[in-house]
Amino acid sequence: MKKLKFLLIGAISLLATSCLVDDEDSTNAQGLYSSPNIVNFTENNINLILTPSSSDEEFSTRVNYITDLPISAIDASFRYEVNAAETTISSTDYEIFTSPDHVFEIGAGEEVANGYFDYKIIPDNISIGEVNYFVVDLIKITGDGNTVGGKLVIKIEKCDPPLMGTYTIANFVDADDASYTVNGDQVTLTATGCNTYRMNVLPPVAAPFWVDLSHDEATDVITITDWQLQGDYPLTGTVTNNAGVISFSGMALEGIAWYNNISWDLMPN
Secondary structure (H helix, E strand, O other), rough: OOHHHHHHHHHHHHHHHHHHHHHHHHOOOOOOOOEEEEEEEEEOEEEEEEEOOOOOEEEOOOEOOOOOOOOOOOEEEEEEOOOOOOOOOHHHHEEEEOOOOOOOOEEOOOOOOOEEEEEEEEOOOOOOEEEEEEEEEEEEEEEOOOEEEEEEEEEEEEOOOOOOOOEEEEEEEEEEOHHHHHOOOEEEEEOOOOOOEEEEEOOOOOOOOOOOEEEEOOOEEEEEHHHHHHOOOOOOEEEEEEOHHHHHHEEEEEOOOOOOEEEEEEEEE
């Protein structure tokens, strides 16, 4: 019966995931729906978290119209240019693979330009504890008078999140089913910010459901801020950090009767 309940939640999660993808696409264009025809990088606003172990990160994005207006009936073309006034990282901290003289051309009535904008961020010499930016503008060469170019903005934070890493589940207790355990399973905490993390699974659920956590380093308080189905089944419980061992206790899902008073420890690998 419990496995069936897990599968049921898994089916709901697939629906939630598809909705999240749609929301992400519309959010990406938020603020760009106005009177001009906006031509922009498809992925144009990125928050990049770097750590001391980060390696070079490569990106590739298209250039296309991002607008709710009819696509222009006139050809448009754009070139790219690093915004020197807004870019705060050194020229040695990034590399652009797209030719400097490449022209992004969009034919009349078309939506997507030719080619990709390819680049990478090189983290080695970016300072820890600072917020930096890499900004690239699209400069119009030809096109309708209402057509304007947008910009790529990468916000770069380099820090050393102390809870990031891979853990092993231990001391798992399910108040409803003492025979059920996930001890020995692996859990990963990935940094989503300098003090925020995403846990890749909600024990003991078989499918990978993410859980978001925030960590106040000054007080060592860890707080659950979200999980994949928080809107439907709010997750509650207490999370503590005990010398690197992260303990979850009294975990419960509102509306899921069997998921109640569950606890486990995450042991650092």
